[in-house]
Amino acid sequence: MSTLHASPHAVSPERGVLERLHAWAITVDHKKLGVMYIVAGLVFFVVAGLEATAMRLQLIKPLNDLLTPQGFNQMFTMHGTTMVFLVGMPILLGVGNYLVPLMIGARDMAFPRLNAFGFWLFIFGALLLYFSWIAGDGLYGAGGAPDVGWFAYSPLTSRTFSRGNSTDYWILGIMVSGFGSMTTAINFMATILCMRCPGMTLMRMPLLVWMMLVVAVLVLTAIPVLTAAQVMLLLDRTLGAHFFDPQQQGSTVLWQHLFWFFGHPEVYILILPPFGFISEIVPVFSRKVIFGYALMVAATVGIGFISLGVWAHHMFVVGLPPWLNALFAASTFLISVPTGIKIFNWLGTMWGGRIRFASPMLFASGFLGMFLIGGLTGIMLAVVPFTHQLSDSYFVVGHFHYVLFGGTVFAIFGAIAFWFPKVTGRMMSERLNAWSFWILLIGFNLVFLPMHFSGMLGMPRRIYTYQPGRGFELWNLISTIGVPVQIVGVGLFVCSMVRALVKGPVAGNDPWDAWTLEWATTSPPPEHNFDRIPVCTSARPLWDRKNPQDPDCNYE
Amino acid sequence: MSGGPPERLEMPYLRGIPLPTSGPLWAGFGVTMVFAGLVTHWMVSLVGAVSAVAGFLAWGLACFPEESLEELPKGSEAIDAAPQLARKSNAERLVLPAEMHPYGSGVRGGLIGGVAMAVAAVAWGVLREGSVWLPINLLAGVFLPSVDAEDVQTLKTFQGGVFAIACGIHLVASVFIGLLYTVTLPMMPRRPLLMGGVLGPVLWTGILYATVGVVNPALERFISWPWFFVSQVAFGLVCGVVVSRSRRIRTMVNWSVTERLGLERSEGGGR
Numbered sequence: 001m002s003t004l005h006a007s008p009h010a011v012s013p014e015r016g017v018l019e020r021l022h023a024w025a026i027t028v029d030h031k032k033l034g035v036m037y038i039v040a041g042l043v044f045f046v047v048a049g050l051e052a053t054a055m056r057l058q059l060i061k062p063l064n065d066l067l068t069p070q071g072f073n074q075m076f077t078m079h080g081t082t083m084v085f086l087v088g089m090p091i092l093l094g095v096g097n098y099l100v101p102l103m104i105g106a107r108d109m110a111f112p113r114l115n116a117f118g119f120w121l122f123i124f125g126a127l128l129l130y131f132s133w134i135a136g137d138g139l140y141g142a143g144g145a146p147d148v149g150w151f152a153y154s155p156l157t158s159r160t161f162s163r164g165n166s167t168d169y170w171i172l173g174i175m176v177s178g179f180g181s182m183t184t185a186i187n188f189m190a191t192i193l194c195m196r197c198p199g200m201t202l203m204r205m206p207l208l209v210w211m212m213l214v215v216a217v218l219v220l221t222a223i224p225v226l227t228a229a230q231v232m233l234l235l236d237r238t239l240g241a242h243f244f245d246p247q248q249q250g251s252t253v254l255w256q257h258l259f260w261f262f263g264h265p266e267v268y269i270l271i272l273p274p275f276g277f278i279s280e281i282v283p284v285f286s287r288k289v290i291f292g293y294a295l296m297v298a299a300t301v302g303i304g305f306i307s308l309g310v311w312a313h314h315m316f317v318v319g320l321p322p323w324l325n326a327l328f329a330a331s332t333f334l335i336s337v338p339t340g341i342k343i344f345n346w347l348g349t350m351w352g353g354r355i356r357f358a359s360p361m362l363f364a365s366g367f368l369g370m371f372l373i374g375g376l377t378g379i380m381l382a383v384v385p386f387t388h389q390l391s392d393s394y395f396v397v398g399h400f401h402y403v404l405f406g407g408t409v410f411a412i413f414g415a416i417a418f419w420f421p422k423v424t425g426r427m428m429s430e431r432l433n434a435w436s437f438w439i440l441l442i443g444f445n446l447v448f449l450p451m452h453f454s455g456m457l458g459m460p461r462r463i464y465t466y467q468p469g470r471g472f473e474l475w476n477l478i479s480t481i482g483v484p485v486q487i488v489g490v491g492l493f494v495c496s497m498v499r500a501l502v503k504g505p506v507a508g509n510d511p512w513d514a515w516t517l518e519w520a521t522t523s524p525p526p527e528h529n530f531d532r533i534p535v536c537t538s539a540r541p542l543w544d545r546k547n548p549q550d551p552d553c554n555y556e
Numbered sequence: 557m558s559g560g561p562p563e564r565l566e567m568p569y570l571r572g573i574p575l576p577t578s579g580p581l582w583a584g585f586g587v588t589m590v591f592a593g594l595v596t597h598w599m600v601s602l603v604g605a606v607s608a609v610a611g612f613l614a615w616g617l618a619c620f621p622e623e624s625l626e627e628l629p630k631g632s633e634a635i636d637a638a639p640q641l642a643r644k645s646n647a648e649r650l651v652l653p654a655e656m657h658p659y660g661s662g663v664r665g666g667l668i669g670g671v672a673m674a675v676a677a678v679a680w681g682v683l684r685e686g687s688v689w690l691p692i693n694l695l696a697g698v699f700l701p702s703v704d705a706e707d708v709q710t711l712k713t714f715q716g717g718v719f720a721i722a723c724g725i726h727l728v729a730s731v732f733i734g735l736l737y738t739v740t741l742p743m744m745p746r747r748p749l750l751m752g753g754v755l756g757p758v759l760w761t762g763i764l765y766a767t768v769g770v771v772n773p774a775l776e777r778f779i780s781w782p783w784f785f786v787s788q789v790a791f792g793l794v795c796g797v798v799v800s801r802s803r804r805i806r807t808m809v810n811w812s813v814t815e816r817l818g819l820e821r822s823e824g825g826g827r
Contacts, residue, residue, distance in 0.1 A: 023576065025578065025581055026576040026577055026578040026581065027576050028574045028575075028576055028577065028580070029573070029574075029576075106569075107569040107570075107573055108569055108573055108574060112573075112574040113574065113577060113579060113580050113615050113618060113619070114580070115580075116577075116580035116581065116584075117580035117583055117584050117615070119580075119584075120580055120581050120583075120584025120585065121584045121587065121588065123584070124584055124585055124587075124588035125588060127588075128588055128591070128592055131592075135595070135596065165595045168594070168595045169595060172591045172592065172594065172595065175591065176587065176588050176591055179587070180584075234594075238594070352745070526629070527573055527626075527629075528569075528573050528628050528629070531628075533570065
């Protein structure tokens, strides 16, 4: 049963700023919440970028003293934590929040108020984490922002080595935002499994929706483990428990197992939605149906499953038994198979297509190249003797930035370029976007490619400075020179967004001639998404609508 | 008020969308403050608890005893995505692989191509290194790391076990590539023989050039890349000719499960 009320928005269309802000603050609309997730994520992206810039400036030359050692520790801790928890996850969950109901022909998420609750938990958790810059000193007058790395290895997190409250803020901030992520994951699962429009079978769902379903399962599997570990750590720090205290029969390796059981699925939480973006963008701009839909779905589920069994490849140098290292090396090799299938299928989709290199496709192509490099260096790192040589070196830093920046961030930019017209009703500037892409691509490679070389030369990660004459100078100089190039690339993209909002041409409902349901409604969509619940006839319902003489359903 | 009895299979929010509420905001703020109090002051937790209770209360009131929904606006511009489909048309789309060569031709092509490749490799061994056994022993280095430690003279002599392993590798790889050709050659857009006979060996040689140091260090010590390429082309051309000369058969990619099981006759009239 339900009670119907007149629309509060219809009463006063001319509202002031405060009224508008209030409307956004109390909204339970999945689209507004999605936009708020994305905007918050982009703000934190700038913050994390500033932290990274500070680190790169510190490393521009040997024996630099721009940052103190502790300041450098705080920078890489906050940069990593921010990028993973406050940039990657919210933007990806935000895009999913916006698109999933539209793509499956639903009016909202299954639990709209829980959806809003999840968003606010994320925001307040993030603010709590950043409040540590002010309050992290605690009673000891030591600390400030957390400085224990985004993985917070024990025993560095014990009271002995981490005085003050900074680590507590790290625990609590991430824990609270983790609750938010879990509620959102529950919402995704219920929405996708229970609210698809008539005719939309599981095998007709857009691939992005499949990816979000698998991501939701991964979030619900992995984040509770991190939360449990964080509670144990909090008990260690506040009540004198000894879960991770080796001097009291605790185990530091236990923390690593618990953290990486979360940590590696987290990588796939951060890369599966981008896979979904690419799977939506590439067919539209190749003018072909996705190559191997069923295999893509199988690969997605396979990645989700295998990703839960690879965590100890982060621990090859801990001293685990050789058979265990071999097992995790094998599972890591194994996960490259479904990932390779995806790359093959994207290329198969492009092969023979009428490719339009509009800006979303540019970013998608950039993703393919950069992610492939990151994936290949990942396979190299799956070889135990190789990791024995290069663990904790800048090679690893270069590798995961090719995955998470070259992969995730490029795909996010592509997704924004692709769906911006739907969200705002305005077209971004193709010229600015193209400039942004090429400059970002150059800047990205300037920053992160040299890290592979400095890493192979032996430069450890997380060091705040280095001695001259070890061959690190040139590579670090090039890396730092790449930073302003990247800033220009990102800045141009932001300019393109602002320009589009101010005076961008009207987009229309379906500017890219796409095939999924979100393009069937207006741009921007109304609060209720669709006047009538759509009927899905194939995996490309809008194609069927546009081509009734040759619909896809004839071939399914 | 919503009227009428609840319908079976009714989509959620068919008649309205959820009304905005500040409950989740206050609840989220409160829960965070409860945790923040652990590292600040108990009063912070207390304020958080009050906020959380108020938020959850507002949230609950929005759902119970009846969910508060906002009435859908009438006559908005959101279009209906239900397609108006025509009858099934006669248009056909090519689903690849639409055709392929029989597996038997792939096995045959692989074996004959393997012979051609072996002839080229042995020719290199005899003409350049003075031993028929060197290329055979080197091939076994993929599986036998001990081969890398052997000196040149040993590598130029016959070794029964190594010979058997090399033959096994060569046979399996040749048949495997032959089977691949049965599926891939019909999908090549133009001149399948050129693609299979030349382009394939070029790509394969390139891949091996980059990785031979890892997969077979012994081979890296002796390999002659021109001869290697010639042997690959010999395989590709011979295998390609044998495979492409066989008739093409339609694949079952468009058949239903019942057609594949033979319970129903396919539209194409069977294989």
